[in-house]
Amino acid sequence: MTTRLGLALPQMKQYDLGRDVPDVARAAEAVGYDSLWVFERALFPDPPAQGLYGVEGLAWPDAYRGVAEPLVTLTLAAAATRRAELGTSVLVAPLHTPFQLAKALASLDAASGGRVVAGLGTGWSLDEYAAASARPFEERGEALDEVIEVCRAVWGPDPVVLDGTLTKIASAVVGPKPARPIPILLAANTGKARRRLVDHADGWMPVGMGVEQLTVQWRQLQDLAAERGRTRPLRTVLRTNLRYSPKPYAGDDRGPFQGAVEQIVEDLVAHAEVGLDEIFLDLQSEVRDAEELKDVAAEVYEAARAAGV
Template sequence: MATRLGLGLPQNKQYDIGRDVPDVARAAEEMGYESLWVYERALFPLASSQGLYGIEGLPWPEGYRGVAEPLVTLTLAAAATHRARLGTSVLVAPLHMPFQLAKALATLDAAAGGRVVAGLGTGWSLDEYAAAAVRPFEERGKALDEVIDVCRAVWGADPVSYEGTLTKISSAAVAPKPARPIPILLAATNKRAQRRLVDKADGWLPVGLGADRIAAQWRELQDLAAERGRATPLQTVLRANASYSAKAYDGADRAPFQGDVDQIVADLVAHAAVGLDEILIDLQTSTRDAEELKDVAAALITTARAAGV
């Protein structure tokens, strides 16, 4: 069976959110993309000692200077489409109050007819945690656990009851309910996070850093699932952060998903061979506007399908 393909929606500062998100979403669905995705970047610190991903000295990309709020972006896409699933890869769950987030996701899923995929992570930005003022950065794992548990409770049958650190629900009716159980996928990058994924989530959201690395991580995760007695298979959606250029990249240091359409598709072929369910292609950092994003997305899906992806 062919690997499903999804497309990242235009959230970055060079796009007109109200115009470009519905336009790209509608066009992507017509092209055959089966899902549409957003990510979360809450702010862009102008003076921070912390680099990108918490790595000292690594600058934040300029594209992060104004990223549209993910659930508002997905709502715009939902209103413009009919079939494509609507996913977050990833939403930094501990930046949100658990109950409000659970209710927002349920409402969006009910409105969209059961198309939401909740991809969650703990994040890495100290500045974002300080601005959100929900839980300290040091409690991010516990905060994610509570978000997952509250979502499961709120999305389940009434009466809803829950007793947590932030959230206390005493026998309440909570509606609307999702149109179907919303899958929760996690971006697990360490042993503790992998155990949480296997025990509490529906699937995995890796980042495409090379097919061999992904294959090794996938084997490790499957082994852990077997070790912990997980009965249901894990869903998998790979995030491919593409760096598109009109001309082929001819350097020996080419990163995965960097270069022209043929080079990006070659990487899609290699990563699809790992056996993951779906690959999300995010082009927005390397396209100048929505028209170029649509043109490249169309060329990619046509070439990828011809290559057997």
């Protein structure tokens, strides 16, 4: 079975949003990519309250000084394409009011003909929570739970009735409805988060940190699903943050998805053998502009398919 391949859209500050997003989206779909992806970075704290990913001393990359809003970016891509799925990896769900997020995702899915994939997470930035969240950082898990509950209700049949912590709907007609049930995928890597995924989500969005670690995590998740009596299959989409270079990386310490196209494809082959449904590539921080992004993306896609991915 061929692994689906996706590409991250250009959202960072070096790109022209209105020009480059539709251009890259059209080019990726024409090459053969199955999906287009966005991520969320609400702001760039200067100075930050914490390091990147909450790791003390780890600097935020300069490219985060101006990351385009994810659903606006996907809307631009939706208007420029006809086939490719439109995914978020990930939306920091608690930074959004649950009802408004559910309505926006439903509208985008209806407009695009049923192509939205909602990848959600809780985030980690204290600065982003202070600026945007309706609930405190300490309640991020509960906030994500409510977003999922509200989405399921709003996307379902009318009348919508819901009594949540933030969202109170006595009885209402809420439209437009999605063109089809929008899959909800979670980036879960802790015990509680994995239980939430197995019980309430449609799939899993890991990050490519190496085949061995991925294999262990996937096996653990499958075991947990069996323990909790889940019978529906889990859709799996692997995010890979590429560290592309025109020349092969020569050191013994090469990390996953680091180096030239042939090295990246070697890692794609290895990760595809784990048996996940889809892998998507984020190249945008490693290239000069949209033209190079399109060129490298096309080269990687063709080489990966030639290698059997």
